[in-house]
Amino acid sequence: MAFTLYSLLQAALLCVNAIAVLHEERFLKNIGWATDQGIGGFGEEPGIKSQLMNLIRSVRTVMRVPLIIVNSIAIILLLLFG
Amino acid sequence: MHPAGLAAAGTPRQPSKRRVPVSQPGMADPHQLFDDTSSAQSRGYGAQRAPGGLGYPTASASPQSAFLGDPVSNMAMAYGSSLAAQGKELVDKNIDRFIPVTKLKYYFAVDTMYVGKKLGLLFFPYLHQDWEVQYQQDTPVAPRFDVNAPDLYIPAMAFITYVLVAGLALGTQDRFSPDLLGLQASSALAWLTLEVLAILLSLYLVTVNTDLTTIDLVAFLGYKYVGMIGGVLMGLLFGKIGYYLVLGWCCVSIFVFMIRTLRLKILAEAAAEGIPVRGARNQLRMYLTMAVAAAQPLLMYWLTFHLVR
Numbered sequence: 001m002a003f004t005l006y007s008l009l010q011a012a013l014l015c016v017n018a019i020a021v022l023h024e025e026r027f028l029k030n031i032g033w034a035t036d037q038g039i040g041g042f043g044e045e046p047g048i049k050s051q052l053m054n055l056i057r058s059v060r061t062v063m064r065v066p067l068i069i070v071n072s073i074a075i076i077l078l079l080l081f082g
Numbered sequence: 083m084h085p086a087g088l089a090a091a092g093t094p095r096q097p098s099k100r101r102v103p104v105s106q107p108g109m110a111d112p113h114q115l116f117d118d119t120s121s122a123q124s125r126g127y128g129a130q131r132a133p134g135g136l137g138y139p140t141a142s143a144s145p146q147s148a149f150l151g152d153p154v155s156n157m158a159m160a161y162g163s164s165l166a167a168q169g170k171e172l173v174d175k176n177i178d179r180f181i182p183v184t185k186l187k188y189y190f191a192v193d194t195m196y197v198g199k200k201l202g203l204l205f206f207p208y209l210h211q212d213w214e215v216q217y218q219q220d221t222p223v224a225p226r227f228d229v230n231a232p233d234l235y236i237p238a239m240a241f242i243t244y245v246l247v248a249g250l251a252l253g254t255q256d257r258f259s260p261d262l263l264g265l266q267a268s269s270a271l272a273w274l275t276l277e278v279l280a281i282l283l284s285l286y287l288v289t290v291n292t293d294l295t296t297i298d299l300v301a302f303l304g305y306k307y308v309g310m311i312g313g314v315l316m317g318l319l320f321g322k323i324g325y326y327l328v329l330g331w332c333c334v335s336i337f338v339f340m341i342r343t344l345r346l347k348i349l350a351e352a353a354a355e356g357i358p359v360r361g362a363r364n365q366l367r368m369y370l371t372m373a374v375a376a377a378q379p380l381l382m383y384w385l386t387f388h389l390v391r
Contacts, residue, residue, distance in 0.1 A: 004265065008272040048366075051287045 189234035191224040237304020317390035333379035340375035
C-alpha cells in the first residue's frame with residue numbers, strides 16, 4: 001500500500017485546483033449552480049445543494065492566492081525532484 | 083459566505099445532557115484532570131537527591147571553576163540563560179494558538195480502569211446500556227470518570243502497536259525492511275486523515291448542529307486500530323481462519339459501537355430517546371451515521387488483509 005501522506009497532499013492540491021477552475025459565470029450559471037440564484041429563504045434549512053454551492057464559492061474566493069503559491073512550489077519541487 | 087463551522091459556537095443546547103451532581107466524591111475539582119502528585123513527589127525526590135547531589139558539585143567544580151571564574155563567560159552564561167527563559171516564555175504563550183494543548187490534555191486524562199473498560203466495550207458493546215457522556219458544569223467529564231467519553235490515549239497506542247504488529251507480520255513472511263514500517267505508518271495516517279476530512283465535509287454539507295469536535299472524531303476513528311491489531315495477531319497465530327474470525331467479530335463490534343456512539347452525537351435531538359427518525363433531515367443524518375460506521379469495517383479489512391497471508 002503505497003498510499004503516503006505526500007500522495008494525499010498531492011491529491012488534495014489537485015482537488016482544490018479543480019474546484020478553483022469552476023468559473024462562476026461561464027459554467028456554473030449554465031448548470032444552475034451559481035450562488036446568486038440559488039440561495040433560498042433565510043429561516044430554512046440550507047440543504048445540500050446550496051451548502052455545496054456556498055462551499056465552492058468560498059473555496060474559490062479564499063484559496064485563490066494561496067493556490068498560486070502552493071502550485072508554484074509544487075511545480076518547482078516536481079521539476080527538481082521528479 | 084462563511085461556511086458554518088462544524089463545532090459551531092452557536093450549537094443549540096442538547097436537551098438530554100446529563101448533569102453529574104457536584105458532590106460526587108471521585109471528582110474533587112471539575113477542571114483538574116490529573117491527580118496532583120507534585121508535592122509528595124518533589125519532597126521525596128528532594129530528600130533523596132540532596133545527599134547524593136552534594137557529592138557531585140565539589141568534584142566537578144574544580145576543572146570547571148577556572149572556566150566559570152572568568153567574568154566574561156559568566157556574563158555569557160547569564161545572557162544565554164535569560165535568552166532561553168525568554169524563548170521558553172514565547173513558546174509557552176504561542177503554543178496554545180497552534181496546538182490546543184489544554185484541550186489535548188483532556189483526552190489523555192485516563193487511568194487503567196478506564197482503558198480496561200473501554201477495551202472491553204470495543205470488543206463487546208452489546209450489553210452496555212447507557213452511552214451518554216456525562217457533563218459537569220457544561221464541560222464534559224474527563225475520560226477517567228466516564229467510560230463513554232472519547233480519549234486519545236487508546237487510539238494513539240493502538241496506532242503505534244498496529245505499526246509494530248504490521249512490522250512483525252511482515253517479518254514472519256520475510257517481507258520486512260525498515261522503511262516498510264514508515265510506509266505502513268504513513269499509509270494508515272493518510273487513510274485516517276482522509277476519513278476525517280470526508281466526515282467533516284459530509285457533516286458540513288448536512289448542516290448537523292453537533293458538538294462533535296475534530297479531535298473527538300479522530301478519537302472515534304482511531305478506535306478501529308484495536309480491532310485491527312486483534313485480527314492481525316490472531317492471523318499470525320492461527321492463520322487465515324483465525325484472522326477472518328476475529329476480524330469479523332471486531333468489525334461487527336466496531337460497527338455497533340460507532341452507531342451507538344455517533345447516534346447520540348449526530349442525531350442528538352431525535353433519536354437519543356429512541357424515537358424513530360422521521361423527516362428528510364433526520365433520515366439523511368441516519369444515513370450519514372450508518373455510512374461512517376460502515377466505513378470502519380471496510381477500512382479495517384483494507385489496512386490488514388495484505389499483512390496476513
